[in-house]
Amino acid sequence: MNETITQELEQIRRFSRKALTADEVYLFTLTLCDNEIDRDFERFTDEALQQLAPLFEGKTGIFDHDPASKNQSARIFRTWVETDPEKKTSLGTPYVALRARAYMIRTEENKSLIDEIEGGIKKEVSIGCSMKSVRCSVCGSDRRTAGCMHRPGEVYDGKLCHDVLSDAADAYEWSFVAVPAQRAAGVTKSFKKEAVPTGSIIHLIKSADSDLHLSNQQVQALQTKLAALEDAAEDGKAYRAQLLGDIEKYVQLALPQVKGALFAKGCGTMSVAQLKTMRDQLKAQTAAVLPPVVQLRGHNEKSTTDNTPFCI
Ligand SMILES: [Zn+2]
Structure with missing residues (x-):
């Protein structure tokens, strides 16, 4: 057993329940991600790595x-x-990669898998992580909150627009997938869904005068917002109908000479605020012309009827 294996077994000891021997484990190296623009037109900064x-x-x-x-x-x-230092990214910067050593316990079942890894079959790593910052490489605008007119994958002034991922918050899991050799190996990422404020996206849509690029997250946030607005619109319709019903009722009580239904129909184009004002005024008018029907009369109050014995 050489020195390196001993050191690595010690490092593994931090994560394994029992001490493992060199024969029990299979060790390998993998690239988790790098600072190259990937096929999703996303790139980790060196600091993020x-x-x-x-x-x-x-x-x-x-x-x-x-x-x-x-x-x-x-x-x-x-x-x-x-x-x-020998390899440059498409942006001309030194190629930087996040590399990892991993171990797996050797079992009968994973023998062929280990042979495959040993055989150097091309692998693709998929990682799950959460990044606090996703920005447009052209203008630096925040993809989650602001958005911009630049579409990842398009070229602006000779530069490929992509999303710059920085400020790592957390790492979740990774998976290793064998891919056909002709397919470019790359890193796929999944981001933890975070609440996206829609106000700034809506402002962006209102002010857009050309094609607009929105991320999946922004589209999902807008869909959620739209569903909530549809619900609110239904509530609004119901409230409007209720206000018109009240107006019709109070018109009949306060202004018997006016046809309530016709009056309410005439109010159809009013805003909810105007309807509410109208309803409140008619309600007050109704109260004025029809005093509340008081069922109780004080004993000191002079009776205007002759049914005094029935007063309580
Ligand atoms: Zn931009």
């Missing part, structure tokens, strides 16, 4: 490419950020 590194330590990954190896898991026990 540094922030994600400690967050992924101890996180479990699943191999989901083969039903036979379902639920086989591996765990990351060490992460580091690696800069390749």
